[in-house]
Amino acid sequence: MKISSKAVVCMILVLLIVMGLIFMMSYFKFQTTLATLIQNRLTVISITMGESIESAIDLGLGLGEMRTAEAVIARAKRNDPGIASIQIFDNNGQILYSTQKGRAGINVPPYVLQALEESDGRAWRLDRGNSFVNGVTLLNSFDQMIGGIVLTYSKDVYNTKVAALTNSLTRKSILIFVGFAILAFIGIKLGFRGLGRYTDSIESSYERVQEGGDNVCTIDVAGLSAAASAEAMICKDDFDEKLCTIKDNLSEATKDMHELERTVLKTPAGAAQPDV
Amino acid sequence: MPETTESNFEGSMVRPLVLLMTAVLCLSSLVLAYVTLNEFNRLLRPELSKKAHKIGQIVNADLRRALNYGIPFNDLYGANEYLESTITDYDELIYVAISDQKGRLLYQGGTVTETIRNFVGRLSSNQFVSGTSETGAINAANPLPATELPNSLNYPIPIIVDDNVLGFVHIGIDRHFAQRQLKDIFYDIVVILIVALLVAFQVMLALIVFYVTGPIERLHMLLDLQAKxxxxxxxxxxxxxxxxxxxxxxxxxxxxxxxxxxxxxxxxxxxxxxxxxxxxxxxxxxxxxxxxxxxxxxxxxxxxLLRASAGDIRIPLFIFAFAEELQKSFLPLFVRQVYKPVPWLNESVVIGLPIVMWLAIVGLASPFSSSLTKRYGSRNIFLMGLVPAIAGFIGCGLANTIYEVILWRGTTALGYAMVTIACQEYILGDKVGGSRAVNLAIFVGVIMSACMSGVAIGGILAARIGYQPVFMIAAILAIAAGFIAYRMLSPKIDSKAEVGKESQSSVTKILTVLTNSRFMVFLLCAAIPSSVLTAAFLWYLVPLYLFELGATPAEIGRTMMVYYLLIIVAGPLAPRIVDRFGGLGWLVGFGSLLSSLGLVFFYNWRSIWAVVLAVVIMGMSHAMTKAPQIALALELSRREIETAGQNVVLSFLRILERVGSIAGLLFSAMMVHIYGYETTIGITGFMVCGAAIFFLLFFMITRKQSLAYAKG
Structure with missing residues (x-):
């Protein structure tokens, strides 16, 4: 592989890594932003429901005696199709009202009670893999906890949007990458043109000097930058002279060896000579 | 890229490539950022709209409740405060306003500009002028579409009481919300670009040396030999x-x-x-x-014909050191995550133990790695060193307890010592082109670039994928470094044996250094405090304190990156200012004093910026004094060098620096446990400051002796 091709590969690799990292950061940022937006909205819904129920409690009703509770959670679910279920539970975790039939009377999952216990504020939130779970603590007029509301939101919409971003951004990133990779390729090929001419001219000069003849060495440093051409280690006069000297040295060494053979061993001249 | 160690030929070949790389990377990143912004806007707006409607509905419901109690619409007590509190709850809201039938703005929370006011007036009038049929279709659940205003998106939600539209609740969502979200990753993108350019520079330079100037130089040498x-x-x-x-x-x-x-x-x-x-x-x-x-x-x-180049180590050493540095911005945070109480040690000390272990093993393994390299060759020791290093990375990636982290960090340290010493011995080899000083500058330059890049990228990655996966990435990078080292390092390069006086035993040699009071003062009051600042403050206190101040691992990485960036950028300026200071002693003394001033002045200012400023001041002063410190050590121990040799003196300096770093780190950890971060930073700063003042006074008093010494 030529040096220019290696430089192209390196540049493309660096470009790929940079774009990959930016892509990755954008992807994670989108996930976080969207999840925060959705969960904030769910918190708004939970708190509104909580306030509505607490105002009824303030009137003296027990949590299990509210006729409007079912209607409140049903309306909230109706207004947002992404909501999978809403449940109101008491202090022991027993579900009192639910948008899912047959759930009343059974207990909420343990992670809900755990989140409720660990939360600093009134509202809390969880990311359960395939759903967002939001909730609020229900307090009576003495600020004592009497239960809570838990809202489960399916991640389908969220996943669809993340997939949409991934697909669209991947396609566009590939296009941008290919475009700039081509630009880098052209730039490097142009940038290495001078160096290529320089090394090729060294090779052709070598071949011409070997074939014989004077003033055939033409090393091209014109394509190099001023600093590079000044520092080029192999230059015209020097190279020409050295190659001729090497040629002479080789002939001399070969001649001496033949002479030694001839004089001592009486070997006739013109015996097999190495092709140097 | 400021590196003075390449020749004009290499430099002139690399410069256009780096310029091209800069243009390609910056432009592609800009285009990708623009595309991402559009995608964010497209996909987040519906969600923002839903949220605006939800907030609008709540405000609407509260308002109607008040109106149903018979309170007049234009006389709602506390409405502005209520709207203001709504704004503060939601980051994406700019304003919430309520207008009446005639478009007059009655109540508002947030920033309502004249443009918004005009729009509100126009909208309400238009709706009521255009007839009831149109208003009849709108209700709270089916509001008017959003209108784009210069800085906001206005969502008008009608207030309907007894089938009469009394006015509108206007929810103003920040139009640049998506842009604001991307701003959070803007600094990360800048860091990635800087790192990418550094990587590109190192890679291109190594490529040019390995494939262009190296072969030409070897051909040139062969031509010379055959011509003779x-x-x-x-x-x-x-x-x-x-x-x-x-x-x-x-x-x-x-x-x-x-x-x-x-x-x-x-x-x-x-x-x-x-x-x-x-x-x-x-x-x-x-x-x-x-x-x-x-x-x-x-x-x-x-x-x-063997002719290696210091450039051969560039890529493998850079990748390896980069992999090792990935953990630096979050290691204390990761240790705290796996920490479980140890009965006989407090938490702060335990958190510092992996760094202590790392420093100790590197210190102990370095001389042993040096002799191994001389025996088995640099390439072999580089490859052998990767085994414990990779095992250490994987071990940390799977560690669940503090003991495992300490063990695996120690293992990594063994590998780190072997790999770095192998590289150092390689560039000092007989058959390596370039002067010793230039080659060492290349070595230090590569390590510093890798530190800077690794710390920053490690923080960015940890903030997104967690701490332990970063160790796995480090292991993969170390494997890649091994492949490249196998390809690029020449297997037959031997290092120069030190020309020292072998007649004296090692203990005697060290004792001769210990009797030099000026050297010892320099060691205890300038060299060791400088190392303590790096280990105790930068590696230990900065990550923990910044995290406590609410910084993310990415921000911690960026802050630590500044230190290494300053060393790279300002380091080459050090030789120019030595003369202005009238000698190395003054420069080192004032530099040491300056390095601690950031800690002294800002320790009480509980802010991320205080830490950043302290790191900047420390980075600047270390950039100016790190190289002069070695020169001063050699100058002060000239007589000992004549008898013991330069390597003994420098090894002694390095060992005591490491011992000092470990002691300083453990001391800081204990102080943190007793006094907390701010006071510990202050105490560290004052101690370094005091040591520097003592050093300066001592050098002022013994100046005549110094001059006589220099002449003698």
Whole structure:
């Protein structure tokens, strides 16, 4: 592989890594932003429901005696199709009202009670893999906890949007990458043109000097930058002279060896000579 | 890129490439950021709209409740405060306003500009002028579409009481919300670009040296040798480029000459069996002369012309050091995550133990790695060092307890010592081009670039994928470094043996250094405090304190990156200011004093910016004093160097610096446990400051002695 091709590969690799990292950061940022937006909205819904129920409690009703509770959670679910279920539970975790039939009377999952216990504020939130779970603590007029509301939101919409971003951004990133990779390729090929001419001219000069003849060495440093051409280690006069000297040295060494053979061993001249 | 160690040829080849790389990377990142912004806007707006409606509905419901109690619409007490509190709850809201039928703004929370006011007035009037049929269709659940205003998106939600539209609740969502979200990753993108350019610079320079200037230099050397009639060397190359072809032609010529010479020798040897002894001697003498004259005496043919370059270590060392540095911005945070109470040690000390272990093992393993490298060669020790390093990374990636983290960090430290020492010995080898000083500058430059890049990228990655996966990435990078080292490092490069006085034992040699009071003051009051600041403050206190102040791992990485960036950028300026300070002693003393001032001045200012400023001041002063410190150490111990050798003095300096770092770190950890971060930072700063003042006073008092010493 030529040096220019290696430089192209390196540049493309660096470009790929940079774009990959930016892509990755954008992807994670989108996930976080969207999840925060959705969960904030769910918190708004939970708190509104909580306030509505607490105002009824303030009137003296027990949590299990509210006729409007079912209607409140049903309306909230109706207004947002992404909501999978809403449940109101008491202090022991027993579900009192639910948008899912047959759930009343059974207990909420343990992670809900755990989140409720660990939360600093009134509202809390969880990311359960395939759903967002939001909730609020229900307090009576003495600020004592009497239960809570838990809202489960399916991640389908969220996943669809993340997939949409991934697909669209991947396609566009590939296009941008290919475009700039081509630009880098052209730039490097142009940038290495001078160096290529320089090394090729060294090779052709070598071949011409070997074939014989004077003033055939033409090393091209014109394509190099001023600093590079000044520092080029192999230059015209020097190279020409050295190659001729090497040629002479080789002939001399070969001649001496033949002479030694001839004089001592009486070997006739013109015996097999190495092709140097 | 400021690196003075490359030649004009290499520099002029690399500069356009780095410029091209800068343009390509910056432009592609800009285009990708623009595309991402559009995607964010497209996909987040519906969600923002839903949220605006939800907030609008809540405000609407509260308002209607108040109106149902009979409170007049334009006389709602506390409405502005209520709207203001709504704004503060939601980051994406700019304003919430309520207007009446005539479009008059009655209540508002947030920033309502004149443009918004005009729009509100126009909207309400228009709706009521255009007739009831239109208003009849709108309700709270089916509001008017959003309108784009200069800085906001206005969502008007009608207030309907008894089928009459009394007015509108206007929810103003920040139009640049998506842009604001992307701003959070803007700094990360900048960091990635800086790192990418550094990587590109290192890679391109290594490529040019490895594939262009290196082969040309070797060809040049072969041409010189053969032109002088020496055919003892050859170049082994399989590449198809022009330079390699000529190298092959010349090498083949030498090879054939050798074969001819060997054949002749064998032939003469076999045919002289029955001849006179004097003939044999005479012919052998002529043959020997011929072999000596043309460099043909070696029975195995021409030997390989070895000419390595310090550039060979660039890529493998950079990748390895980068992998190792990935953890630096979050290691104390990761340790705290796996921490479980140890009965006889407090938490702060336990958190510092992996760093202590790392420093101790690197200190202990370095001399041992050096002798191993001399015996087995740099490339082999580099590759052997990767085994414990990779095992350490994987071990940390899977660790669940503090003991495992300490064990695996120690293992990584062993690998780190072996790899870095192997590289150091490689560049100091006999057959490596360039001067020792230049090659060492390349080594330090590569390590510093890797530190800067690794710390920053490690923080960015940890903030997104967690701490332990970053260790796994480090392991993968270390494997890649191994492959590249195998390809790029020459296996037959030996390092120079130190020319020292071997007559004295090591203990005596060290004792001679200990009796030099000026050297000891320098060591205890400048060199060790400088190392303590790096280990205790930068590596330990900065990550923990910044995290406590609410910084993310990415922000911690960026802050730590500044230190290394300043060392890289301002380091080359140090030699220029030595003269202005009137000598190394003053520069080192004032630099040491300055490095602690950031800690002294800002320790009480509980802010991320205070830490950033302290790191900047420390980075600047260390950039100015790190290299002069070594020069001063050599100057102060000139007599000891004559007897003990330079390496003994420098090794002694390094060992005591490490011991000081460990002691300083443990002391800081104990202080954190007792006094907290701010006070510990202050105490560290004051102690370094005090040591620097003592150093300066001592050097002022012993100035005459110093001058006599310099003359003598």
């Amino acid at each position: 009639g020496d055919f003892s060397k050859c170049l082994i190359t399989r590449a198809g480029d022009s330079i390699s072809k000529i190298a092959r032609y010349l090498s083949q010529g030498a090879q054939r000459l050798h074969e001819h010479f060997q054949a002749l020798s064998a032939q003469l040897e076999s045919m002289f069996d029955g001849r006179a002894v004097e003939d044999h001697t005479r012919i052998s003498h002529r043959l020997r002369n011929l072999g000596t004259r043309f460099g043909l005496s070696n029975l195995d043919g021409p030997t390989q």
